[in-house]
Amino acid sequence: MSDVKGAATPGAAALRATLVFNLGTLGALATDRFAARVEALGLKPKHAGLLAALDAESAASQQELATRLGVVPSLIVSLADQLQALGAVERVRDPEDRRRQVLTLTAEGRRLLARCAEAAEAADAELAAGLTAAQRTALGRELRALRAAQTPDGR
Amino acid sequence: MSDVKGAATPGAAALRATLVFNLGTLGALATDRFAARVEALGLKPKHAGLLAALDAESAASQQELATRLGVVPSLIVSLADQLQALGAVERVRDPEDRRRQVLTLTAEGRRLLARCAEAAEAADAELAAGLTAAQRTALGRELRALRAAQTPDGR
DNA sequence: TATTGTTATACTCTATAACTATA
């Protein structure tokens, strides 16, 4: 109703105040920074996500992984192809159901995963350089809480 | 050094504990949820970002907007084309430098921006449904702090 | 007939490069 000139409309301020807006923009920034650091390993963020998912549940069928990561099965095929070419994962036919390809991390895969963790920690340090230790701890805690609040086994 | 069987390697736990990993995955999720809600308005998240940037600084050249949003100028052209077709922005030649196209929000643009804010708030409610009010407030505060800590005029 | 994985294909998003007009 008011028509104050020069002041921002409530709309933009309201949008900028939302979680989704801030999570979206900061998430894109964080992913870019992380991607730049794992590029030298021959990996993209999605590869790191797949390695982490594999390590968390050690050995899983490609279909399981597809739903766990929230992507389509054909994408798992190409990610796994690339990781296999790097020697990071092994594909083994499940003897109990020969349609299934069971993926497992190799020693090299675990080594790469550890490198990814280092890269993420370095990106964290860069991203949170302007925050106090207390702020950073609080942020980490709240993000984990939000993550836990998503569909229990969410991506 | 230890080789506990069945336990996750330190790598995955370490990666999952980082800010970039959690920001990246939650950011992608948040953006998807937001995108689903603004789709009916004929908008994608990037359009909402451009509207918000325009509202915050009311009228800007396309080059300014490109650097502010961290995208290439040619992307601003197509986003602005689409917003103009929706009647959300106006392009006016700067009389002092006729190479410049100054973009401004129209009344319809402000209306759409307000709708985007509503969509984001609805997505927030869905995303943070499992959090306490205190957790949600804390998360919002920490995210704004992190955002403020990026390159002062960061995207 | 249903399911797992694979391949072939197409679509979306965004960037790079070439071009136009103004300065």
Added chain:
DNA sequence: TATAGTTATAGAGTATAACAATA
């Protein structure tokens, strides 16, 4: 010659759909 914007083109990433092998 340099800059703002535009257009043309190409690449990355991911999805959809058709297919093969196994259940």
